[in-house]
Amino acid sequence: MSALRQILIVEDDAALRATLAEQLLLAGEFSADEAESAAEAEAKLARADARYDAILLDVGLPDADGRDFCASLRRAGRNMPVIMLTGADAESDVIRGLDSGANDYLAKPFRLPELLARVRAQLRVYDNTEEATFLIGPYVFRPSVRLLTDTARNRKIRLTDKECAILKFLYRAGGKAVPRPVLLNEVWNYSSSVSTHTLETHVYRLRQKIETDPAQPRLVITEHGGYRLDAASLAPAER
Structure with missing residues (x-):
């Protein structure tokens, strides 16, 4: 979905x-x-x-x-x-x-x-153009180049393909919770060899990169058997 x-x-x-x-x-x-x-x-x-x-x-x-x-x-x-x-x-x-x-x-x-x-x-x-940019918290998110930029701190964060796909799908959900099975299906294309543990590992690594305190995440939040982005952190950027 x-x-x-x-x-x-x-x-x-x-x-x-x-x-x-x-x-x-x-x-x-x-x-x-x-x-x-x-x-x-x-x-x-x-x-x-x-x-x-x-x-x-x-x-x-x-x-x-x-x-x-x-x-x-x-x-x-x-x-x-x-x-x-x-x-x-x-x-x-x-x-x-x-x-x-x-x-x-x-x-x-x-x-x-x-x-x-x-x-x-x-x-x-x-x-898939370089013009597609979105704001997530302090970051400008550019999915086409798998990059998050925090201009205030002059910091750039490179994402893996899967981290980028997870973040992009959560952004599209507009702050609503996305169940783990839905994320698995969307990001891994219905692969039966991928478990929820794989998703959790990727979310853990994503939080290590983008959260101020990964132990208490404020951007990628666990909720209702899935994940969501903090709705207050979302906005279009140069759309």
Whole structure:
């Protein structure tokens, strides 16, 4: 069971917006938040707890051109994938949309399975770029290079592949507890040769690297037969 990826739908057509939200939820991989205008979207993005993984963005918004809004997102350093949705499918429209910073461009009417596939594809690409960075406590976490950086103390921590995968999955859970079997399945790909002891050993080593006092962990917390990250320590970084 993977942690849900949060998608912001910016669309002024209420019926289409509701349909998109419903289909994202039915896919079982995503949660959906909605905005009917650029102003509402900006307000949601500016919240301290905003953790959007991708944006579905209509071009024809009531208070802005979606392409201009996308360009403003990029200027503000928000680098999550943006997929534009529009009725204008001429080559010049596509080029203008991509030039504004959009990652993909889908003309209406579109097939919902294709939209979901494009969202998944863009998330896979983004998650493996050097731009994908997250805050965990005092650290900036860069999964693509398996690195945690504590700029205040000028400290860099290298992670193993498994430590990185554990930390990334716990981050995606947004502070909720993840059972040990789920972590085993996700990080070790359902390998029957891996036991909970293996997971516990990797978590122990991870804590030795990142906790101020590994005996009393404040970031990676044991809870309800699994582990979670301290929710207060989580935030997007340059998203």
